[in-house]
């Protein structure tokens with residue numbers, strides 16, 4: 001999964017990323033130089049959270065809410081059905097705000113969903129063909 005992400009290292013997320021309360025405190029303490037970023041794996045857009053963005057999430061989820069190992073449907077591009085994932089930075093690089101294990105669970109979950117959708121679509125096509133065949137037969 002390292003290669004897919006383009007990260008050469010996968011450091012442990014620092015303490016200030018543990019929950020929204022800690023993130024807001026780190027944002028207030030400018031000496032950290034910290035950023036939390038949302039990025040879409042499908043449309044590739046990204047956006048850094050402002051303090052107000054983090055406050056809005058805290059209003060909905062509470063200060064103890066953690067972005068770690070979370071993802072949400074894309075909110076960066078209207079109509080995009082991709083997943084937004086989160087990253088943290090204290091300067092130059094942006095690191096994933098999820099574990100390698102979580103990334104693998106997401107990949108497995110998405111692959112299973114895609115497989116189920118393909119199977120469903122194939123059943124619909126077969127069902128449609130069967131219906132057409134029955135109708136064609138009944139018209140004879």
Ligand SMILES: [Zn+2]
Pocket residue numbers: 040041042043044045074075076077080081082083
């Ligand atoms: Zn997107």
